[in-house]
Amino acid sequence: MHYRKLCAAFVRSMVLLAAVAVADAKNVSPAVDDDGANAPYKVYDAMPAITMGPLLLDMAEDSVAIEWMTDAPSDAKVSYGEGTLDHEAVPQVDGLRPVGTMHRVVLRGLQPGRTYQYRIASRRVVALKPYWPDRGGTVVSPTYAFTTFDAAKSSVRFATMTDTHENVERVRALTALALRRPVDFVVHTGDAVHYATGEDQLKDKFLEPIATGLQGCTPLLYARGNHEYRGGFARSLGGYLHAQEGRYYYTRDAGPVHLVVVDTGEDKPDATNVYAGLNDLRSYRAEEYAWLARVLAEESRTRTAPFTVVLGHDPGWGWLDGANGEWTRRANEAKVDLFIAGHLHRLERVNPGERGNDFTILALGQDQIARVEADERELKVTVLDREGRTVDAFALRRKNK
Numbered sequence: 001m002h003y004r005k006l007c008a009a010f011v012r013s014m015v016l017l018a019a020v021a022v023a024d025a026k027n028v029s030p031a032v033d034d035d036g037a038n039a040p041y042k043v044y045d046a047m048p049a050i051t052m053g054p055l056l057l058d059m060a061e062d063s064v065a066i067e068w069m070t071d072a073p074s075d076a077k078v079s080y081g082e083g084t085l086d087h088e089a090v091p092q093v094d095g096l097r098p099v100g101t102m103h104r105v106v107l108r109g110l111q112p113g114r115t116y117q118y119r120i121a122s123r124r125v126v127a128l129k130p131y132w133p134d135r136g137g138t139v140v141s142p143t144y145a146f147t148t149f150d151a152a153k154s155s156v157r158f159a160t161m162t163d164t165h166e167n168v169e170r171v172r173a174l175t176a177l178a179l180r181r182p183v184d185f186v187v188h189t190g191d192a193v194h195y196a197t198g199e200d201q202l203k204d205k206f207l208e209p210i211a212t213g214l215q216g217c218t219p220l221l222y223a224r225g226n227h228e229y230r231g232g233f234a235r236s237l238g239g240y241l242h243a244q245e246g247r248y249y250y251t252r253d254a255g256p257v258h259l260v261v262v263d264t265g266e267d268k269p270d271a272t273n274v275y276a277g278l279n280d281l282r283s284y285r286a287e288e289y290a291w292l293a294r295v296l297a298e299e300s301r302t303r304t305a306p307f308t309v310v311l312g313h314d315p316g317w318g319w320l321d322g323a324n325g326e327w328t329r330r331a332n333e334a335k336v337d338l339f340i341a342g343h344l345h346r347l348e349r350v351n352p353g354e355r356g357n358d359f360t361i362l363a364l365g366q367d368q369i370a371r372v373e374a375d376e377r378e379l380k381v382t383v384l385d386r387e388g389r390t391v392d393a394f395a396l397r398r399k400n401k
């Protein structure tokens, strides 16, 4: 907009705002005439910068969450489509478009197994005034692409990592290793931070390096670690890491694999002084157990998918006040094939029958990835160290379910 025109409009706005202020002072509804309402808001020559992302979090068959961050308060919009960017997703909460530095937009109504192009955009909000807020310029990303999950696909490939514990070089190296061969998605099974202190920490130590590594095209599935329960920002992590359901446990279907992502909670009792009475894992895990029992018993894919793979942090299910065997029993009943976890900071494979488990349990070390390739008959796992050397490999045949 031409500066003089803008300036004149701004002056008109100031006059009107003065009128509003006087009206407010008299406790009378301010009158805004139509001409004034049409006066432009102020636009500064200020552009937001994208400081993280886009990150495709939690892909599903018909939806995906797209996250990014900007250096300054902005709004959010995603343009997307199969051939052209002919759809727009603009989030609103209670009728207001969110304004902030963290942006999360869920695309819904997608078709399974289709490739969509998308790009993100954020327009700066300089001052969130009650009338004529000040705006700025719009930053627009390059165009990226993703492919939705598809249960009907005959094969799937993914990689998992774990316990990166704020080591940015580790996140970058493992993500690059995971993408050295094509994968449909990447999994992180928790303990991305030692404890949560704030948005910048989460961005700098985890979200930015993994989003940069995944290049806006490969989705991330995240399972919560016990360290993500700790620290002054732990209660805010859901806004960044929740699945689309608004929680940390969920199921997804990718080709021949039914994925059950669990939150294995804390590793110490609620009553320990370490948590000073501020944890209630007992109630939370009971709710989660009810969910687990229901999805394992009722979701048809538990029986019809060639493989069911549990993804979680603690290979022993975390602190459950002695009820851990119940979780194993449920998994046995559902004929789970594999549980991929971390937590131990060393590689450990527990074969069926060794701890009451009828399924293989694989705990990855910190500087390792597991490559998983499955078709309708066989699921193959290769564990690589950070240099790409194979440190374990095994294959599981499809069970009769």
Ligand SMILES: [Fe+2]
Binding pocket: 163, 165, 191, 225, 227, 343, 344, 345
């Ligand atoms: Fe850990």
